[in-house]
Amino acid sequence: MTLGALVDAGVEPGLILSAIASLGLPCELTFETVRRAGFRATHAKVLAPEEQSHRYLRQIEALIEKSTLTPRQRDLSLKIFHRLGEAEAAVHGIDLNRIHFHEVGAVDSIVDIVGAAVGLESLGVERFESSPVPTGVGSVKAAHGLMPLPAPGTAELLKGIPLAESSVRMELTTPTGAAILGTVCERFGPLPAMTIESIGLGAGTKDLPTQANILRLFVGTIELPSGADRVWVLETNLDDLPGEVVGYTTEQLMAAGALDAFVTAIQMKKNRPGVMLSVICEEPRILDLEAIMFRETTTLGIRRYPVSRHKLRRKAVQVETKYGVIRGKLGWIDGRPPAFSPEHDDCARAAATHQVALREVSEAAYEAYKLSATPPDVTTG
Structure with missing residues (x-):
């Protein structure tokens, strides 16, 4: 549904199709116009042979790394899969590197996630927001048997995200959809004050008797107040570096064009004291500054998100x-x-x-x- 909404909103299908082809998976992705409860929408359909084996995270990472995706598209794809992996690891009590994906490791789910990352990145927007998320009621049959909705993995992925009440007796939010939303969206609530430029309608597979099985994507602009602009925040938690190295890293970041770089004392896992290294920068500087953070510190990952600021x-x-x-x-x-x-x-x-x-x-x-x-x-x- 996300893929359909992106194409319906104006994303060039060829961009997504080319990226998917570079993964080398045995599949075909098509887009067609359909009607759901009387409304026109775009349906994305993945045709792939049924698979018996499951994939580990490292196998999916290898597929993405060897593809023709841009660095930002690869980064977003990997972030979504890591979010999925962390949720699965938490639910099953297994180390992240030992998690093998069931449904979300299948070809169609890989296509959904990578295609969504390509489409979302190609929109070139600064911020994603979402309404509260309906999960549906009842149960769903999965690899681990019959499970109540939301499924455990989906529920883990939706921690901290407001849910919307729904009486529809089917799975309305899958782990894949929850991972995409949780990775890219900064805020969950009503539609913000904005000037709408395009609307994309992505169709689900089933026709529902009580509502249109459609995901809507609004693309538009928000007028910032005078003196306001948007910058990016890069963050990582550190607990195994000498203070001299952290100080040297902040100096390097400032010299490379960061608007600000600072550390905050935090308490980490197993009661270990640590620091959070935070960097404020403009978007063109993100990759250069992240390269410094990866080079100079022991971090395995960097959080990034845009923020608005009001300047004198x-x-x-x-x-x-x-x-x-x-x-x-x-x-x-x-x-x-x-x-x-x-x-x-x-x-x-x-x-x-x-x-x-x-x-x-x-x-x-x-x-x-x-x-x-x-x-x-x-x-x-």
């Missing part, structure tokens, strides 16, 4: 003090007086030169600013 309008200024010229910044919101902040490096240099306390230089800079005329373009916005 800024202007560089300088003031004349008895300790010399001190540079600084003005920050303001339209209609309010600006705030002045002297540059620390200038103040420290002047304090060392004149053998006075750092705070004396900073106070002198503040006083010099108060006595200066406020630039007219700041007060008028």
